[in-house]
Amino acid sequence: MALVVQRLSDLISLSISHIALNPILTASLLWVLTKGPPHIRERLFSRFASLRDPRRHGQIVKALKWFLAIGLTKNINKQLSNMSLNAWRLKSERNRWIWSQEIAVVTGGCGGIGELVVKRLVTKGVKVAVLDIHGLSGGLQGYSNVHFFSCDVTDPAAVKSTAERIRATLGSPTILINNAGIVQAHSILDTSDEWLRKIFDVNLLSNWYTVKAFLPDMIAKNKGHVVTVASTASFSGIGLMADYCSTKAGVLAFHEALNQELKHRYNAPKILTTSVHPNWIRTPLIEPFEKALVAAGNPLLEPEDVADAIVRQIESCSGAQIFLPENANRSALLRGLPSWAQETLRSGVSKKILPSAPEYKSG
Ligand SMILES: *[C@@H]1O[C@H](CO)[C@@H](O)[C@H](O)[C@H]1NC(C)=O
Numbered sequence: 088m089a090l091v092v093q094r095l096s097d098l099i100s101l102s103i104s105h106i107a108l109n110p111i112l113t114a115s116l117l118w119v120l121t122k123g124p125p126h127i128r129e130r131l132f133s134r135f136a137s138l139r140d141p142r143r144h145g146q147i148v149k150a151l152k153w154f155l156a157i158g159l160t161k162n163i164n165k166q167l168s169n170m171s172l173n174a175w176r177l178k179s180e181r182n183r184w185i186w187s188q189e190i191a192v193v194t195g196g197c198g199g200i201g202e203l204v205v206k207r208l209v210t211k212g213v214k215v216a217v218l219d220i221h222g223l224s225g226g227l228q229g230y231s232n233v234h235f236f237s238c239d240v241t242d243p244a245a246v247k248s249t250a251e252r253i254r255a256t257l258g259s260p261t262i263l264i265n266n267a268g269i270v271q272a273h274s275i276l277d278t279s280d281e282w283l284r285k286i287f288d289v290n291l292l293s294n295w296y297t298v299k300a301f302l303p304d305m306i307a308k309n310k311g312h313v314v315t316v317a318s319t320a321s322f323s324g325i326g327l328m329a330d331y332c333s334t335k336a337g338v339l340a341f342h343e344a345l346n347q348e349l350k351h352r353y354n355a356p357k358i359l360t361t362s363v364h365p366n367w368i369r370t371p372l373i374e375p376f377e378k379a380l381v382a383a384g385n386p387l388l389e390p391e392d393v394a395d396a397i398v399r400q401i402e403s404c405s406g407a408q409i410f411l412p413e414n415a416n417r418s419a420l421l422r423g424l425p426s427w428a429q430e431t432l433r434s435g436v437s438k439k440i441l442p443s444a445p446e447y448k449s450g
């Protein structure tokens with residue numbers, strides 16, 4: 088039942104935003120109804136009798152004006168958001184990017200989303216340096232543009248020396264995709280000290296190491312694209328995922344600060360930045376509660392969806408904050424809600440994760 092309601096509400100909001108909130112449609116209709124050529128209006132009025140009633144006509148025109156205003160506001164907001172994340176540039180950066188000459192670094196590129204991103208980039212002709220502690224997977228063998236560098240991204244010295252090897256063999260990278268990440272569901276009391284260090288090292292601190300290693304060359308050219316793979320967990324603390332949510336909140340703060348420094352400190356506003364916030368992705372982690380998620384109307388993302396979105400953004404030669412699916416942008420609004428609503432929403436998610444970790448046993 089909840090699923091049906093959810094689907095219906097999705098359908099209604101989709102058609103509202105596609106039709107009623109499309110300013111071109113509402114403006115055209117408004118023009119036809121008020122200032123259009125008499126013969127078209129006559130035809131419309133004879134088709135739709137209610138339009139002949141001046142009161143109904145007035146109501147429809149008023150509603151159309153509202154839809155036009157809301158539709159315009161939405162579109163203007165979208166454009167402003169895009170421009171603000173691109174240092175208020177009006178001109179596209181496309182002419183500065185030649186894919187066969189670009190070099191990308193992908194951390195955690197030997198599996199999952201990382202591997203899919205690597206494949207898509209090499210297909211475009213980009214040379215890709217894959218940084219991972221796991222060896223190159225079978226799927227990536229045989230691509231001449233894939234260059235594997237065995238590197239533990241949690242070790243700053245290793246990242247630094249790997250960056251030197253990449254510059255010496257391939258050249259200086261213009262694309263950095265900070266994708267390496269780990270996740271596990273467990274309670275705070277069940278988190279080992281070892282795991283805690285590891286997840287902060289991989290998911291968060293590695294971003295400092297790679298940015299320190301690769302950003303200076305990008306600054307020198309005032310060209311580059313840094314992609315941060317975050318999560319909708321950047322916006323909320325969820326039970327059994329305290330460590331993961333903390334790293335993802337941290338990595339978003341890192342990303343935002345990087346964007347500020349590019350503009351205000353390094354004078355390199357043409358370096359593009361993109362943060363990616365996927366909601367639930369089909370992975371072994373969520374298997375225990377996959378059914379519950381789907382039943383509650385959460386569409387699961389495939390790793391391919393995330394890889395496609397990352398590469399599409401790189402191809403667009405512009406920076407962005409991407410939510411997957413698009414309506415997961417709601418998660419960013421959470422902290423603006425009253426506490427009771429925040430707690431209710433967080434509880435809903437935490438309860439779904441409960442089955443995937445052992446119960447707490449005292450003593
Ligand atoms: C965002 O702006 C850039 C120009 O900076 C443009 O190339 C890109 O297509 C825009 N993206 C969207 C989704 O409008």
Ligand SMILES: *[C@@H]1O[C@H](CO)[C@@H](O)[C@H](O)[C@H]1NC(C)=O
Nearest residue numbers: 104161412413414415416417
């Ligand atoms: C969130 O994304 C939807 C598209 O799914 C869009 O219509 C809406 O305006 C966005 N909301 C915000 C606050 O950006």
